[in-house]
Amino acid sequence: MKKDTFIIGFMLFALFFGAGNLIYPPTLGIDSGTSYWSAIIGFVITGVGLPILAVTVISFVKNDARELADHVHPIFGLVFTSVVYLAIGPFFGIPRAATVAYEMSVEPFTGGSSSLPLFVFTTIFFVLVFIFSLNPSKMVDQIGQYLTPILLLAIVALAIGGFLLLDQPLQAPIDKYASSPFFTGFVEGYLTMDAIAALAFGIIVVNAFKERGIRTKEGLVKATLKAGVITGIALIAVYVSIGWIGAKMAGQGPFTNGGEILSVAADTIFGSFGALLLGAIVTLACFTTSVGLVVAAGQFFNRITNLSYNWVIIIVTLASYIISNQGLDTIISYSVPVLVFIYPITIVLILLTFMNKLFREASSVYIGAIAFTAIVSLYDGLVEFGFTLPTITPFMEKLPFFSIGLGWLIPAIIGGLIGLLFMNKTLKTS
Numbered sequence: 142m143k144k145d146t147f148i149i150g151f152m153l154f155a156l157f158f159g160a161g162n163l164i165y166p167p168t169l170g171i172d173s174g175t176s177y178w179s180a181i182i183g184f185v186i187t188g189v190g191l192p193i194l195a196v197t198v199i200s201f202v203k204n205d206a207r208e209l210a211d212h213v214h215p216i217f218g219l220v221f222t223s224v225v226y227l228a229i230g231p232f233f234g235i236p237r238a239a240t241v242a243y244e245m246s247v248e249p250f251t252g253g254s255s256s257l258p259l260f261v262f263t264t265i266f267f268v269l270v271f272i273f274s275l276n277p278s279k280m281v282d283q284i285g286q287y288l289t290p291i292l293l294l295a296i297v298a299l300a301i302g303g304f305l306l307l308d309q310p311l312q313a314p315i316d317k318y319a320s321s322p323f324f325t326g327f328v329e330g331y332l333t334m335d336a337i338a339a340l341a342f343g344i345i346v347v348n349a350f351k352e353r354g355i356r357t358k359e360g361l362v363k364a365t366l367k368a369g370v371i372t373g374i375a376l377i378a379v380y381v382s383i384g385w386i387g388a389k390m391a392g393q394g395p396f397t398n399g400g401e402i403l404s405v406a407a408d409t410i411f412g413s414f415g416a417l418l419l420g421a422i423v424t425l426a427c428f429t430t431s432v433g434l435v436v437a438a439g440q441f442f443n444r445i446t447n448l449s450y451n452w453v454i455i456i457v458t459l460a461s462y463i464i465s466n467q468g469l470d471t472i473i474s475y476s477v478p479v480l481v482f483i484y485p486i487t488i489v490l491i492l493l494t495f496m497n498k499l500f501r502e503a504s505s506v507y508i509g510a511i512a513f514t515a516i517v518s519l520y521d522g523l524v525e526f527g528f529t530l531p532t533i534t535p536f537m538e539k540l541p542f543f544s545i546g547l548g549w550l551i552p553a554i555i556g557g558l559i560g561l562l563f564m565n566k567t568l569k570t571s
Contacts, residue, residue: 163400
């Protein structure tokens with residue numbers, strides 16, 4: 142079982158580690174400078190801790206994340222979970238992974254002068270994604286046993302080169318990293334949005350352990366937590382390494398994003414071979430994440446519809462393929478508002494599940510906390526979409542932590558406490 146735990150843990154690492162995760166830490170490194178270690182510790186707490194908590198939460202349920210949301214109401218559970226799977230799957234997450242892989246592995250060699258290379262790349266990419274997704278139980282071994290070690294070796298080569306060959310002094314921290322590096326890193330980790338993906342990936346992990354003979358709830362929780370620890374250690378090692386590369390690249394800028402930082406770093410360390418190495422890392426990272434998302438969406442929609450698993454993954458893969466050919470900028474422009482809306486709700490659901498024994502799983506607590514959270518996160522999503530909302534904005538700006546994207550936090554607590562009062566009243570009158 143130890144071997145299986147490692148294989149599943151490595152598989153989960155590869156599913157989590159997409160292109161976005163590769164790009165955030167170098168930006169944190171270059172911006173935090175001499176405050177790097179405080180910032181990266183904050184980043185790890187939310188960027189690694191929250192997703193691992195979310196995966197563990199899924200081991201509490203029988204089928205999927207819908208059971209968590211059903212505490213609010215079954216209709217809410219079905220709608221919200223469907224939106225989550227569509228958002229991180231065919232509408233946004235998978236197409237974004239494919240286009241990022243193209244832009245960082247193929248476009249540097251083509252110049253991006255036409256759409257034909259993107260079309261050819263995505264065609265090959267999604268044919269392979271579909272083939273790997275056909276058999277979910279085989280996917281665990283294919284990714285955990287074969288693809289993840291290749292991905293880790295490529296990252297290790299880049300990291301070792303960075304530690305040995307980049308000797309520039311760290312720069313002074315900029316912006317919010319100058320005054321509060323830990324908390325700024327904490328918020329950056331939260332913005333990776335891996336906790337949403339964890340709701341989908343968690344059931345893949347649970348099913349993998351069930352297929353290996355673990356059936357009891359206690360056994361599944363323990364096994365999932367052990368695999369999560371392996372995943373977490375690998376993620377921390379990678380984040381710290383590539384973040385350090387970013388911190389050492391401050392004198393080489395300016396840079397527009399983390400991808401550019403890594404591209405220049407790879408070229409500085411390995412020359413022309415660096416572009417090939419980075420392209421391999423990004424493509425593998427995006428590919429494994431895409432396979433995991435197709436499998437997760439396939440299993441979920443197979444359960445709630447009359448469609449077979451194979452038909453669902455055909456639809457998911459085709460939709461992802463079509464949307465990916467619209468280009469990365471288009472995908473990001475309409476994906477961010479939806480993700481900004483659903484992410485706080487996801488976090489609150491995860492935390493309430495861990496605490497539900499304190500309030501006897503009362504639906505009133507779930508309803509209060511989620512309703513208050515949704516009001517603020519809906520506002521954030523609409524603003525991200527381009528709405529100004531001048532009547533509401535002055536009130537929202539007064540919320541604690543609003544300026545750092547955590548304006549929903551206090552309303553969620555207040556909503557939960559109001560729900561707790563209703564629960565106590567119900568208990569007294571019954």
